[in-house]
Amino acid sequence: MLSLKNLRLKYPDDERIIFKNLDIQINDKEKVLLLGPSGSGKSTLLNVLNGIIPRSLDIPMKLDSITIDTLPGVVFQDPDTQFCMPEIKEELAFVLENMNVDPKEMDGMINEAINKVNLNADASLKINRLSGGMKQKLAIASILLQNSQTLFLDEPTAMLDHQSTTQLWDLIMQHWKDQTVVIVEHKVDYIWNFVDRVIVMNEQGQITHDSTPSDILENHIDILNQYGVWHPLSWNYAPQLKNKSSAQETLLTIKDLDILRSNRKLFTIDNLTINSGEWIGLTGQNGSGKTSFLESIMQLIKYNGQVKYKNKQLKKVKDASKHMYFVYQNPELQFIEISVFNEIFINFAFQDKETAIEKTNEMLNLLNLYHVKDQHPFELSIGQKKRLSVATALSTNSEIILLDEPTFGLDSHNTFELIKLFHERVRKGQTILMITHENEIIERYATRTLVINNHQLDVNGGESHVN
DSSP states (O other): OEEEEEEEEOOTTOOSOSEEEEEEEEOTTOEEEEEOOTTSSHHHHHHHHTTHHHHTSOOOEEOSEEEOOSSOEEEOSSGGGGOOSSBHHHHHHHHHHHTTOOHHHHHHHHHHHHHHTTOOSOTTSBGGGSOHHHHHHHHHHHHHHHTOSEEEEESTTTTOOHHHHHHHHHHHHHHOTTSEEEEEOSOGGGTGGGOSEEEEEOTTSOEEEEEOHHHHHHHOHHHHHHHTOOOTTGGGGSOOOOOOOOOOSEEEEEEEEEEEETTEEEEEEEEEEEETTOEEEEEESTTSSHHHHHHHHTTOSOEEEEEEETTEEOOSHHHHTTTEEEEOSSGGGGOOSSSHHHHHHHHHHHHOHHHHHHHHHHHHHHTTOGGGTTSOGGGSOHHHHHHHHHHHHHTSOOSEEEEESTTTTOOHHHHHHHHHHHHHHHHTTOEEEEEOOOHHHHHHHOSEEEEEETTEEETTSOBOSOO
């Protein structure tokens, strides 16, 4: 059993009390889905229940009593935070070493775990060469090896494509019969009918509802929508957008392009043009090279072929950055300021110092970040970091914005607000090229879809139904 009695917790330098007099009890072998808006404290609560707080993260907290599993299996929202070794094989061997497994048995167990999660990579590959989705698969492979009695899953499939998400939930559910499982997840369609309880939290970190999945969906869907919590019917409430911009000027021309990773060709583009006023969805299986494609356009990695901006060939990062802004899947890679406010302000100030403060406050309010404007970007939740990284892009005057999974970790409110903001920018002529595994975004809003399949980029992946 997991239980917390009268939990009180507050982050240093944050006036807001995250949890106040919170009680929670999870019975043995229960499967519990924890829902709440971005910043409500879901991940923090998971880290108290799994013992990371205060054992590894020294955060002030008080409680009357606590009962936890001291050896749980954990998949973090950001898989990079849980890896200890540089290579895939070494990472999984490290897990087995801590379990005192005979070294002679390790190779077979490691290969079996890699195959179970369909991690299509050589065991000797460096982890930092993996895509975000492949890293999530590796993290899940590690907890399968642990055989823990308790699992904590924090957005375990956020970076996975549809097929990989289905396969991994099937795999996890095959093994969880005798385990206690606590899940924080946005893509709830796959598991809604397989959990025992749904616990709903509000923005103040209070538990407002605790019931069966069917009762929550049938009788409390208005609360889920009010909190911006994802549920199986969320997209029925998505914005209905019209007035799709017609593409005008050709901005990028890409010919005979080979996308490379460690000198290995991932896929080829024969001929592709990207125009002003387009919202392009880029999709494909995990590890197919989507992020490498955007990095190639930005001149961040080597490639073979030609990338031209308005018929002028791009060769250096400084040339590409004059016209394009790249938002990474991991937003921490691009933060350069010591406060949320300054992270946005610096771009507006570069354009016009007189209006910079006003525009910064408008952007903070628009993306629900004003209440954390004085915090360091690294202190934010994953969802808040994602919104901040998108805000930095939208505060520039770049003609093309490249986005790598921009809605990962966001609740429905913030996702829908971003969609409306993207739509408005596209309508005014800005171009968005977005990597996403969210089929609803592609089908509802993208003006064009690019699909990576069988080492080729299909430039005729489909037209949007938005008009």
